[in-house]
Amino acid sequence: MTYPDLMKALEIFGLxxxxxxxxxxxxxxxxVKRCHPDAGAAADSTEIRLINAAYRLLVDYAENYRFSFSEEEFYEQNPEERLRMQFEGTPLWNVR
Structure with a gap:
């Protein structure tokens, strides 16, 4: 898997x-539901194969991703907690 392959898979999924x-x-x-012939779509097996290949690539990447539990990553994922940590206890934070 290359980075361009990963970006192409995200593009196919519109993510x-x-x-x-x-x-x-x-x-x-x-x-898959939108492209499936039972849903009234034209039978385009190439498009479904492309979607499934992109899915396998994305899932493989996501399942093998090593998560960072560092404090910096936590605050990047939860920006409201970063603000709470920075300003909690200040007079403006506790104003209701």
Whole structure:
């Protein structure tokens, strides 16, 4: 897998560069359902194969990703907690 392959898979799915595994799975179901011949779509097996290949690539990457549990990564994922940590206890923070 190369980075351009990963970006192409995200493009096929119409996703941004920060997504969850749940979002990838949900989007895969949507795309396959839309392209499936039983849904009234023209039978285009090439498109379904492309979607499934992109899905396998994204899921493989997401499942093998090593998560960082560093404090900096936590605050990047939870910006409201960064603000709480920075300003909690100040007079303006506790104003209601």
């Amino acid at each position: 941004t560069d920060r997504v969850t595994l749940r979002e990838i799975k949900r989007r895969h179901r949507e795309l």
